[in-house]
Amino acid sequence: MTDEPTHETGVFDDATAMTGTRDVMIEIEHVDKFFGDFQALKDINLKVGAQEVVVVIGPSGSGKSTLIRCINRLEEHDGGRIVVDGTELSNDIRNIQEVRRETGMVFQSFNLFPHLTVLDNITLAPRKVRRMPKAKAEALGMELLEMVKIPEQAGKYPGQMSGGQQQRVAIARALAMNPKVMLFDEPTSALDPEMIGEVLDTMKELARSGMTMIVVTHEMGFAREVADRVVFMADGQIVEVGTPEHFFESPREDRTKLFLSQIL
Amino acid sequence: MSTTRTWLRHNLFRTRRDTVLTVVFGLFALWLLYKTFRFIFITGRWTIIEVNLELLMIGRYPEAHVLRLAVTVVVLALWGGLLAGFIRGRQVRSGRMTAADSRLTRARLTDLVERLWIPLALVLLLLMLTSTPGPWITAALALVAALVGRLVGPFLGRVRLPAFASVAVLIVFAAIPVALYFYVVTAVGFDGWGGFMLNLFLAVCSIILCYPLGVLLALGRRSGLPLVRLVCTTYIELIRGAPLFVLLLLANVALGFFVPDSLAPATSTRAIVVFTFFTAAYMAEIIRGGLQSVPRGQIEAAKAVGLSPIRQTGYIVLPQALRNVIPAQIGQLISLFKDTTLAGIAMGLFELLQVSGAITSQPEFRGQGLIAETLTFAALMFWVVSYTMSRESQRLEKRLGVGVR
Secondary structure (H helix, E strand, O other): OOOOOEOOOOEEOOOOOOOOOOOEEEEEEEEEEEEOOEEEEEEEEEEEEOOOEEEEEOOOOOOHHHHHHHHOOOOOOOEEEEEEOOEEOOOOHHHHHHHHHHEEEEOOOOOOOOOOOHHHHHHHHHHHOOOOOHHHHHHHHHHHHHHOOOHHHOOOOHHHOOHHHHHHHHHHHHHOOOOOEEEEEOOOOOOOHHHHHHHHHHHHHHHHOOOEEEEEOOOHHHHHHHOOEEEEEEOOEEEEEEOHHHHHHOOOOHHHHHHHHHHO | OHHHHHHHHHHOOOOHHHHHHHHHHHHHHHHHHHHHHHHHHHHOOOHHHHHHHHHHHHOOOOHHHHHHHHHHHHHHHHHHHHHHHHHHHHHHHOOOOOHHHHOOOHHHHHHHHHHOHHHHHHHHHHHHHOOOOHHHHHHHHHHHHHHHHHHHHHHHHHOOOOHHHHHHHHHHHHHHHHHHHHHHHHHHOHHHOOHHHHHHHHHHHHHHHHHHHHHHHHHHHOOOOHHHHHHHHHHHHHHHHOOHHHHHHHHHHOHHHHOOOOOOOOHHHHHHHHHHHHHHHHHHHHHHHHHHHOOHHHHHHHHHOOOOHHHHHHHHHHHHHHHHOHHHHHHHHHHHHHHHHHHHHHHOOOEHHHHHHHHHHOOOOOOOOOHHHHHHHHHHHHHHHHHHHHHHHHHHHHHOOOOOO
16 A cells, blocks of 8 residues: 555545645545434545545445535534635534535435525525625526526426426526535436436536536446546445546455446 | 206215205205394394494594594505505516516406405495495595505506615505504594404404514524523413413403503503414414424525525525415414404403494393394404405415425
């Protein structure tokens, strides 16, 4: 084992080595998380660089979702430290708000606000948190809806749209705060198969535009195509980290091999 | 014809037992209908209502000042029309409604009449019972005022005013009902109010006051601060454990322990205070149920986009929570409205039920057993208002799209 990441082979000894030379965007050090007696995260170390796309995979219950939910404090970590773009998550509500403003999150079940129109869903946070004037916020909202290719749905309510459309609105809503990091928590798991493609396309476009992304997903095709690094988690630990080529072609750990043999 | 026969056979006469039940209950229903019909159109002696209509409606409000009530009704109609028009205008301005949709068309008017035909019919009935032209003139003017307001309102809603001017307009708008209250109250004092007007006023004031209090209590009961939670929970459980009647009696009697007589508020004011605090406790529990019905994911999404805790509650949680429990809320408010009759019994306020009893002992009606007639009239008044509230709440529920998820 060496301390240096070995880019050539695509194998990383730990998850704090980023691909290429980058500024650090997210730093996770020795993070533990307990739900009662159950330890959901065990000594997690992970660094994510600016503009890097990290895909987290693993069996259910492995702590993937818990990990990214800790990054914007939807879950509170019990040990270690998490720093997002220079701001450490502490019990200080101002720090938490600061981090949440800089990170967008997309949920498995969309969680759009059902009582607001699509455009209001997108413009609410910029207007209330960033104090953007209404007209400007709506122009931004329409721009984002163009980007996710559903500008004609602006006046509808979430309940009137398909799952794929809702999830694209959710992405637009997260982007409206102009975040530095986007977190995706199984964004396609609740979708009908024919709608998965449209959401993944939006995410690919986002990745190409240089967004820093952490994506928890079961879409291996997406991981192969878009990820800079793939992180494999099991039982609350990071088991293996690698570039997609290496990870899918020649995994090192037995646990990884077993998982891949089960899903591929 | 054959479809009617099939329907009858299918629903009423399918088996021998069905047939027996249909005949028995059918006869019973016919008998009830006959009795009711007979009471209303033949045996009922409604002169007592006709003679005492003014007393039933406005109590002992002095004859010399009745004009104030007429003015109030007309101004309120104008106010309501303006408000409705104003809201439409704002909706057009913000693009939520097209200008064509906002126009007051004939279809819209017929729709409105269809919606409110029961209270309108009651008003018409009351007008027919009057012996003076005053109420007719008032009603006609009120109708015109409402229409004018509705037509002018949209223009007010469409103009863009600087911030301070819109605040000023808002204040003036909110001040109008308050000013009207003082206009009406200076003639006799609040305790001089009576009749159905008093029931309505007690209910409207208590509803307006108890609602925000109920929301605060519900939020307080779920607060993260233990002391706030304790205070709210204690309050809710204490109030809900006491009968409303007892609280009204206490407000009448026990206030003297704390406040000198000269400073004690009017009896009607005390009644409003009791109704407000009482209903707020119930509203709090209903709203708490609504808060619990909002999925966790909603709060998480609100947090994730960076909304502060207060904004999470104000923009995301509360609107959904309140919408989810509209039926229970309206039920509680209807209950409050009907409970205003208790203020008559417990505190001696001269509200509709008290008037209904009192007029049966007037010299010309004494000993004639007319209480059935006056109580029927009182019940009709309460029913029409309660039923209208219920229907309008169903409409509101539909418009806010409960169940559209």
